[in-house]
Amino acid sequence: MKTFARALSEAARKISDSSDTARLDAELLLAEALGIDRDRLLLSPPERDVPDRFWTMVERRTAGEPMSYITGRRAFWNVELHVGPGVLIPRPDTEVLITSALEHFEGTAGPARILDLGTGPGTLLLAALDIWPKATGLGIDQSRRAMSYAAANARRLGLEPRAEFRLGNWADGVDEVFDLVLCNPPYVPEQAVTGPGVKEHEPHEALFAGPDGLDCIRAVAPDFPSLIARAGLGAVEIGFDQGGPASEILARDGLRARLAQDLGGRDRAVLLSWA
Template structure:
């Protein structure tokens, strides 16, 4: 089938489904179906039957607003590629702010030996941190066994399995410190806002990793109570924040004897990565 006809049809379908950048997404889907790069796609004029079938199935899924990452099965994060599944949040560029904040707070690459990632999901935060600190080992904890298994797969995929372990457990209750670094991207969306999320998020991503309760702060209360027992004396915790949550989470941390030393903004200018240490 002619490539131009496939793309024209796909753009029409995606636009009707409410996909904003329909042209770009159509090309990305076709690249995935053909297992080629965008440059290679430019030189194709006809698409064989098998890739056409694969593309058609993927197009139906995307028109139903299933996230692109769940269709392709992977997502880029930091310098890594990680596998994803509906058991985990899809890694987002905003979360890379936590790695940037960590590198700014602990620039000496030999200074970090142990890292804990609470609510690890795909393992992207822990694995990105381990890729930057070659002497460190890390532990990721997630309440969902399927997430822990996927994170372990991602460690193997990125050649970090010898320095990373993942377990299923209830937040910080499953482990004891001390750790040089604690990372966490907890659920922080207010419960009443959940119904307003984009269909890709609301219908496909796990609500347990999104819903932060009535005020969005339930997970932070538990985290801040646990952090003093998890952090090494000169350690740091870096927590991902939702929009406008920096002050509230800082107060929760200070009530547990922690000190805010930095809060890094994401590319959208939102305070996203809160860095905490002992007072």
């Protein structure tokens, strides 16, 4: 126990320059290195030496690498996803798309067909399929690495029979109508200031979208009217200050746009429907 306590203190000191949660990071990394959860580490730690792997992970975190890349995992909604370098790390803000879908389909059997544009490691599609066990879905992304993670996540979560993943450019070649269309496109302006380690480690093509951050939304907007079923919902994640212009871009051909806010009360999604 004393050995672990000293290791955690030293690790937190090293990490403190690159993280605002240095002690928590150190605890999570040590638990990962030991193959146990954080509660076990704190309440009933095993009697063994600190693994060398722990210090390797501490050095990676000290260099600013995101925790999710180091541990290889990230929780999102009700699923845990495997992630790694080259794949966008799921954010809590994105969960507003799921909560909006739950509200839209409340009192119904839920969506039968789900489309996830820019699926990354399968984030939104797999969370939605876990919520609605009778649904099937399609996830599309232009990144082969993301497709590999998405397929592996679907297998590990037991969702592979209901999830299809396709390499592609947004909805090009898709001629089907869906009850729920989810989309977390790149929306960060090119010159925007990001959090520590984001520009240095996460894939730029999954984050940045032109001078105003709206290039990808402009590119995908024409597809939504032909994708969303008459009683369906489209949910597109946006930056907190993009609600007005993004709504104007997406509200087209009869689709109605309204905004959904995240837990901080900031605009975080444009919701599209026919009525």
